[in-house]
Amino acid sequence: MDTRAEILHRQAIIVDAHNDSLARMRSKGDPMDFGAVDEPYHCNTARLRESGITALFSYVGSTDLIASLELWQALLRHPEVYPDTYVVARHAADICQAKQDRRIALVGQLESCSCLGKSLGALELFHRLGLRVANLTHGEGLDRHETSLQVDGSVFDYTTADARQAMRREVRGLTEFGRDVVKTCNSLGIIVDLAHANDRTFFDALELSQQPCIFSHGCVFAICPHFRGLMDDQIRALAASGGVMGVAFYHRFIHQEAPSMDRLMDQVEHVVNLVGPEHVGLGSDYDGLPDDAVPIPPHPGRLIEFTEALVRRGFDDDTVTKILGGNFLRVFQEVCG
Numbered sequence: 001m002d003t004r005a006e007i008l009h010r011q012a013i014i015v016d017a018h019n020d021s022l023a024r025m026r027s028k029g030d031p032m033d034f035g036a037v038d039e040p041y042h043c044n045t046a047r048l049r050e051s052g053i054t055a056l057f058s059y060v061g062s063t064d065l066i067a068s069l070e071l072w073q074a075l076l077r078h079p080e081v082y083p084d085t086y087v088v089a090r091h092a093a094d095i096c097q098a099k100q101d102r103r104i105a106l107v108g109q110l111e112s113c114s115c116l117g118k119s120l121g122a123l124e125l126f127h128r129l130g131l132r133v134a135n136l137t138h139g140e141g142l143d144r145h146e147t148s149l150q151v152d153g154s155v156f157d158y159t160t161a162d163a164r165q166a167m168r169r170e171v172r173g174l175t176e177f178g179r180d181v182v183k184t185c186n187s188l189g190i191i192v193d194l195a196h197a198n199d200r201t202f203f204d205a206l207e208l209s210q211q212p213c214i215f216s217h218g219c220v221f222a223i224c225p226h227f228r229g230l231m232d233d234q235i236r237a238l239a240a241s242g243g244v245m246g247v248a249f250y251h252r253f254i255h256q257e258a259p260s261m262d263r264l265m266d267q268v269e270h271v272v273n274l275v276g277p278e279h280v281g282l283g284s285d286y287d288g289l290p291d292d293a294v295p296i297p298p299h300p301g302r303l304i305e306f307t308e309a310l311v312r313r314g315f316d317d318d319t320v321t322k323i324l325g326g327n328f329l330r331v332f333q334e335v336c337g
């Protein structure tokens with residue numbers, strides 16, 4: 001007989017809010033094709049099938065425009081080559097339909113808007129292609145939308161709350177172009193993604209955006225004091241916008257000394273206790289991690305372990321379903337229609 005976790009997992013619309021597989025395939029010189037790769041990639045068609053993931057927010061570019069165009073081509077090709085397996089989702093209804101049809105809905109996600117140059121027209125074209133989620137930055141540095149956390153990382157020790165506050169006073173927030181991007185995303189129906197943004201940019205964008213924003217992949221600073229973690233005031237502000245944060249499966253985002261599924265659950269529980277069950281989901285970052293990473297769960301074929309852990313942690317059915325994808329789907333519906 002199926003366990004409660006298995007039933008919930010099978011019934012849920014599962015949304016993984018961040019996946020880097022196509023970009024990794026491109027950078028390794030492999031075909032950008034989920035049907036053609038195997039180990040050491042975390043993801044391939046068989047594992048994605050096994051995962052039960054309904055919607056995969058899929059990296060289609062960051063800083064390089066030509067790379068982005070090639071990634072778009074790879075994404076859009078999937079439903080043509082594998083019509084029984086993949087669709088490209090442009091609206092929430094496409095994700096719901098994919099669930100019914102047992103297909104995987106790919107959602108175009110920029111990991112940075114730097115590849116746009118300073119062109120809002122390019123952003124509009126990407127929207128036509130299917131762009132529905134846009135990270136403002138991947139931490140490129142001073143000449144882009146903001147000061148990069150990575151660039152500043154050598155100056156500040158982000159592992160203490162005090163240092164994090166000091167960083168907030170030093171960094172620049174959203175630039176003029178960044179503001180234009182947020183407004184254009186709002187008008188086109190693209191979800192603004194604040195993962196990788198520095199804290200000033202994070203708050204600037206939330207204040208400016210008329211729609212909920214997301215933080216697709218990262219961690220909870222209170223449990224794992226990593227610079228890619230959200231502090232409690234950020235989680236509150238994101239939730240107040242109606243937004244959702246995705247916990248990533250990267251071990252260094254889970255716990256500094258002893259990463260485990262339980263520590264990942266501590267993060268989920270922390271967000272639920274802080275702002276309620278409507279503002280947390282998963283953003284695995286599969287295939288976006290360093291080669292020595294040990295993600296938990298190790299690959300999407302074992303995603304059921306995440307659901308089992310949610311159930312073990314004592315969350316009710318409704319909360320488990322929201323965390324698995326209901327929350328990100330709600331924002332997708334609200335922003336993209």
Ligand SMILES: [Zn+2]
Nearest residue numbers: 111196217288
């Ligand atoms: Zn990332």
